[in-house]
Structure formats: C-alpha cells, structure tokens
Amino acid sequence: MEIKNKEWVLEEVKRHKVKFIYLWFTDILGFLKSFTITAQELEAALEDGVGFDGSSIEGFVRIEESDMIAMPDPSTFRLFPEDSSKSEMVARMFCDILRPDGSPYEGDPRYVLKRNLKRASDLGYTFYVGPELEYFYFESPETPPRGLDRGGYFDLVPRDVANDLRRQTVSALQGMGIEVECSHHEVAPSQHEIDLKYADALTMADNTMTYRLLVKKIALKNNVYATFMPKPLFGENGSGMHTHQSLFKDGRNAFFDPEDKYHLSEVAKRYIAGLLKHVSEFTLVTNQWVNSYKRLVPGYEAPVYISWALRNRSDLIRVPLYKPGKENAIRVELRSPDPACNPYLAFAVMLSAGLEGIEKRYEFVEPVEENVYEMSEEERKRKGIGQLPENLWEAIKLAEKSEWLKKTLGENLFLKLIENKKMEWENYRSQVTSYELEKYLSVL
Numbered sequence: 001m002e003i004k005n006k007e008w009v010l011e012e013v014k015r016h017k018v019k020f021i022y023l024w025f026t027d028i029l030g031f032l033k034s035f036t037i038t039a040q041e042l043e044a045a046l047e048d049g050v051g052f053d054g055s056s057i058e059g060f061v062r063i064e065e066s067d068m069i070a071m072p073d074p075s076t077f078r079l080f081p082e083d084s085s086k087s088e089m090v091a092r093m094f095c096d097i098l099r100p101d102g103s104p105y106e107g108d109p110r111y112v113l114k115r116n117l118k119r120a121s122d123l124g125y126t127f128y129v130g131p132e133l134e135y136f137y138f139e140s141p142e143t144p145p146r147g148l149d150r151g152g153y154f155d156l157v158p159r160d161v162a163n164d165l166r167r168q169t170v171s172a173l174q175g176m177g178i179e180v181e182c183s184h185h186e187v188a189p190s191q192h193e194i195d196l197k198y199a200d201a202l203t204m205a206d207n208t209m210t211y212r213l214l215v216k217k218i219a220l221k222n223n224v225y226a227t228f229m230p231k232p233l234f235g236e237n238g239s240g241m242h243t244h245q246s247l248f249k250d251g252r253n254a255f256f257d258p259e260d261k262y263h264l265s266e267v268a269k270r271y272i273a274g275l276l277k278h279v280s281e282f283t284l285v286t287n288q289w290v291n292s293y294k295r296l297v298p299g300y301e302a303p304v305y306i307s308w309a310l311r312n313r314s315d316l317i318r319v320p321l322y323k324p325g326k327e328n329a330i331r332v333e334l335r336s337p338d339p340a341c342n343p344y345l346a347f348a349v350m351l352s353a354g355l356e357g358i359e360k361r362y363e364f365v366e367p368v369e370e371n372v373y374e375m376s377e378e379e380r381k382r383k384g385i386g387q388l389p390e391n392l393w394e395a396i397k398l399a400e401k402s403e404w405l406k407k408t409l410g411e412n413l414f415l416k417l418i419e420n421k422k423m424e425w426e427n428y429r430s431q432v433t434s435y436e437l438e439k440y441l442s443v444l
Contacts, residue, residue: 004075006046013039013091016079022092023050023070024209026109028417029288030342032209035070045072049098054105068105070095076206078176082217094206107413109344113205116348116408119355125247125254127351130181130198130331131208133339134239135215136232137162137190141225145232147190148224162192165222169194172214178207187301188236198244201347208343230287230338231294238295238302241286241339245350246331247271256330262310262367263330264319269364272308272317272332274357275350276365279306279316279336282349283389284399284421285409286337290428293391295338298373303335306386307368315372316388336388345409352408392425 012018021042024034035052037045054068076094083090097108104111120127138145148162166183173180179197186193194215196207212228219226231238247254247267255268264272287296295302308317318333332354337346356362365384372385380387389395396418399405406414 004077006043006074009046009072009074009077009093010043012077013042016089016091018079018089018091020088020090021045021072022080022083022090023072023095024092025070025095025097026209026342026344028107028109028342028345028413028420030109030209030340030345032213046074049095051100054097067100069098069100069102071098078210081175082172082214092210094209106410107416109342109348109413110202110205112409112413113202113344113348115410116352116355117201120247120351123355123358124249126249127201127347128198128246128248129201129204129347129350130196130244131204131337131339131343132193132195132240132242132244133208133211133228134186134191134193134241135226135228135339136188136239137165137192137219138225138227138232141227145227147233149185149190162190162224165218165224166192166194168222169215169218172218173211176210176214178210186237186239188233188238191237191239198246201351205343205347212339228339230289230292230340232291239339240295240302240335241337241341241346242333242335243337243346243350244331244333245271245354246328247354248328253328253330255332256327258327262319267358268319268330268332270357270362271354272319272357273362273364274353274355274360275317275332275334276306276308277362278349278353278356278402278404279334280386280388280395280398281402281405282353282399282408283336284392284395284417285349285405286334286341286346287395288341288392288417288421289338290392290424292338292340293389293395296336296388296390304388305372305380306388307372307383308365309367309369315368319367345413349405349408352404356404392421392428396421396425 018039020036020038022034022036024032026032049069049071051067051069072093072095078092080090080092096110097105099105117127137148170180170183181195181197183194196211199207215226228239255265256263257265296304298304303316305316307315309315310319310321316336318335334350389398400418
C-alpha cells in the first residue's frame with residue numbers, strides 16, 4: 001500500500017506540476033472553509049501548518065484567543081480537476097485544526113469524529129458508513145424555486161433532463177478517487193441522488209464535503225443551482241441523507257451472525273438499541289436547521305417515529321435483508337439525517353450512540369413490521385414507539401439536557417452549537433412569513 005505522507009505529497013505535486021493547493025476544513029455547522037497556498041509554500045505548510053484567525057470561523061475561538069493552525073492531512077491530498085487547467089494544476093487537502101502549541105483544537109469537527117473513532121478503535125472496531133445524499137436542481141437560487149423537470153423515482157430521459165449533470169458529477173468524483181455506487185432521479189420533481197461507496201467514517205466525511213461542493217460547482221458551470229436544503233418544496237418529499245453503518249473487527253463484519261433469525265449479532269442489536277435510545281438527543285446534529293423539521297413530517301417518506309424494521313421503509317432504522325454470501329453487507333440504515341448536516345459531527349454522534357448501546361448493553365427491542373404511520377397514537381404508545389423532535393426548538397431542548405451528547409461532542413463545541421441554534425430559532429420565530437400574511441392579513 002502506498003504511504004501517503006509528506007514526502008509522497010511533495011512528489012505528487014512535482015510530478016503533476018501542481019501550482020496551487022486548497023486547504024479545506026469545516027466550521028461547526030459543516031460549511032466548508034478554504035484558503036489557497038502555492039506549491040512553493042507547501043513544504044513549510046506540511047511541516048508547521050498554516051496560521052489563521054480562528055475568531056472569524058463560526059463556532060471557533062473568541063477574539064482574544066484567535067490564533068489557530070490548519071495542519072494539512074497528507075492522506076487527503078487529491079488533484080482537483082474542476083479548477084485545474086492545462087497550465088495550472090490544482091489540488092486539495094483537508095486540515096486538522098490545532099492550537100498554537102500544536103495540540104488538537106477540541107472545537108474542530110474533524111477532531112470530534114477522530115476522537116470518537118478512537119473510542120471504537122480501542123474496542124477493536126473500524127466504523128464504515130455509506131450515506132445517500134439527496135439534493136435538488138433549480139433554475140436559480142431565487143424564490144420561488146423553479147425545478148428543471150417533473151420526473152420521478154428512477155426516471156430517465158426525456159423527463160430527467162439532469163441526467164447529464166449527474167454524469168458530469170460522477171466523473172468528477174471518480175477523478176478525485178471517490179468511488180460512486182450509482183446515481184438516479186429521486187421521488188420529487190428535480191430531486192436527485194448520487195450514492196457514494198461505503199468507506200471508513202473519516203474518509204467518508206471528507207468525501208461528503210467534496211461531494212457537496214462538486215455537485216454545486218458542476219451545477220453552476222451548467223447555469224443551474226443545486227441545493228441540499230432539506231425541504232425546499234411544499235407538498236413534495238424533502239432531501240434525506242440515509243446513512244448505512246457497520247462495524248468491522250479483525251476484518252469481519254461485527255454485525256453479522258449466521259445463527260440469528262435476523263442475521264444480526266449481539267453487537268448489531270446493542271448498536272441499534274443505542275441509536276434508538278439517543279436519536280432524539282442527537283437530532284439537533286443530524287437535522288440542524290429550522291427547515292430540517294419541515295421534512296420530518298408524516299406523509300413524505302421521512303421517518304418521524306422511533307422504531308426499526310428489516311424491510312419497512314417507514315421506520316427510522318432499516319436493516320436491509322440478508323443475502324447468502326453477502327455477510328459483509330449486513331448493515332444498519334439510519335433514515336432521519338438530512339444532507340445539510342455537518343458529516344463529521346453526524347457520523348460521530350451515530351457511532352457514539354451505537355457504542356453506548358454496545359458497552360452499556362442496552363436492551364434490544366424487536367422490529368416493528370407494521371406501518372407505523374397507520375397506527376393510532378395509543379397503539380404506538382403501547383408499543384413504546386417514541387417520536388423525533390417536531391421542530392428545532394424541541395431538538396435544542398432535548399440536546400441541551402443530554403450529558404451523553406455533551407461528552408460525545410466535547411463541552412466546547414457542544415455549548416457553541418447550542419448557542420448558535422438558539423440564535424437561529426429566535427431569528428426564525430420572530431419572522432412574519434408569507435403564509436401568515438396570506439392566511440390572516442385579509443381576515444383579522
């Protein structure tokens with residue numbers, strides 16, 4: 001296996017005649033931050049990192065402690081063909097954020113994921129994820145949004161006019177070494193999905209950030225607009241980020257048990273129990289925007305109730321059916337996250353919840369195979385089926401009370417996230433919307 005260290009990066013830059021390198025990292029909300037260095041500055045950056053003002057980044061340090069260091073991760077070096085030309089090759093690397101003394105900055109989302117992955121590693125596990133990110137193409141970012149087509153699930157031409165946009169995006173992803181399983185039109189008009197092949201969680205978080213950027217860049221290059229907004233259209237399905245998860249140990253899928261009637265190991269069952277127990281607490285992370293909760297309503301495929309099943313797509317957690325000879329494919333699919341989350345934090349809280357279930361031996365509950373949406377409220381209550389937060393404020397209050405979530409994210413980032421989301425809610429609740437004006441102005 002090729003060792004991707006500092007020397008390898010410098011050799012690649014020389015071999016491909018790279019002139020500029022983008023250094024990327026994210027703020028606590030998952031917005032991509034970037035600055036550019038030249039090839040001449042690269043060796044020093046790999047050795048000492050690059051200093052920047054952390055007080056200008058959402059959720060980072062205060063003005064009186066603003067000096068931070070972005071340390072490039074050599075393993076993430078990739079040529080960036082979208083911004084390259086015949087005369088100027090461009091590459092990108094993700095960075096870890098450090099304090100001036102070289103210690104990890106605890107508010108860095110990438111560090112939060114790394115810290116939780118170490119917890120899994122100490123137990124012998126490698127955490128793999130495969131997210132399915134849905135998004136919309138619109139003619140422009142102006143409102144009201146105008147879609148490109150009236151196509152539906154798996155539709156092709158002529159109604160799926162964005163097929164070429166997806167093809168260009170897949171080619172760009174593959175050009176950066178990011179494997180793609182498939183792409184297709186989704187259920188709502190002008191809604192699309194490109195599925196990335198599963199990878200370890202840190203690689204996948206980096207890939208997810210790259211994916212979102214490439215989808216948007218290629219759309220703009222074609223004079224259209226792509227958005228990962230969870231619910232941009234009233235009366236249509238919103239966009240989700242169904243996340244497939246598995247733990248491997250000693251090269252084998254720790255979720256598989258050939259003797260179990262569900263083909264699920266004890267580890268998998270405790271993992272599911274952990275997700276079910278903590279999902280309401282971490283919904284603020286996986287569904288962090290006011291708009292996220294316009295998607296999490298009954299009737300639009302997004303899960304609302306806290307239950308799991310082997311095949312029923314109305315449930316929060318689905319375990320795809322086992323196929324003989326496909327032991328490594330046994331996995332757990334969490335269906336509530338949306339694609340506008342911070343993937344580093346989202347993968348961290350999912351993993352942490354599952355590990356809590358494993359380590360503390362949470363009680364396993366049997367799957368619900370009936371349609372949860374067709375049950376009465378009394379029936380759901382009798383079966384112990386809870387409900388996800390109905391809006392951002394509910395999610396904030398549940399998260400704020402969670403000592404487990406504070407430990408998972410680290411107190412520094414946890415408090416800043418709560419503060420940021422409370423500000424968003426206050427800004428939202430004070431708005432007078434077009435719905436209110438249309439509904440009430442002429443009659444009250």
